[in-house]
Amino acid sequence: MAWTDERVETLKKLWAEGHSASQIAKELGGVTRNAVIGKVHRLGLSGRATPSRPVKRPPRLARPKPRILPDGTVKTPQPRSASPAVTKATREDRAEIEALPPLELKNGEKATVLNLSGSMCKWPIGDPADPNFAFCGRNAECGSPYCAEHAKIAFQPARKRERKKQDEYDYVPKIAARG
Numbered sequence: 001m002a003w004t005d006e007r008v009e010t011l012k013k014l015w016a017e018g019h020s021a022s023q024i025a026k027e028l029g030g031v032t033r034n035a036v037i038g039k040v041h042r043l044g045l046s047g048r049a050t051p052s053r054p055v056k057r058p059p060r061l062a063r064p065k066p067r068i069l070p071d072g073t074v075k076t077p078q079p080r081s082a083s084p085a086v087t088k089a090t091r092e093d094r095a096e097i098e099a100l101p102p103l104e105l106k107n108g109e110k111a112t113v114l115n116l117s118g119s120m121c122k123w124p125i126g127d128p129a130d131p132n133f134a135f136c137g138r139n140a141e142c143g144s145p146y147c148a149e150h151a152k153i154a155f156q157p158a159r160k161r162e163r164k165k166q167d168e169y170d171y172v173p174k175i176a177a178r179g
Helices: 005-017 021-028 033-043 091-098 148-154 158-170
Strands: none
Touching (some): 005 021, 005 033
16 A cells, blocks of 8 residues: 555544544555554654543443332332431440341241341341351341441441541651650
């Protein structure tokens, strides 16, 4: 393939418009991306009007998946942030919530790893090495692994977490001066 004056002019025009070497090669036909880059360098073409970058698309947000209930109705979960049920637990509330016994299931068993479902609270109760270990088993809030009571303990307000991080960064150990 020869670089005719017409093709060189087309190359210069497309390069100035901000097209990529691949786009220019496709437009010209019969030439590779590397051949376009080489010709651009030999011609001494400098910067372009606009950089050739792919368009940044906003990230796709996950949508809650609808659930089909046993009676055939469809339940669409609400986004997690829209749930006003989760609030910060006070010390008294925390002690009361931690003392909640595991819920007994219909068959008389407690919630274990083997019979835990997606809609059940996954808050561990007891020591995992103990044979009486179980999970809470109550109805979990939509989009959360925990029931409303345990979510109060599990999730802290963002302000408190940020303050903890800042305190960690502000901590500088004192070095004793040598005398």
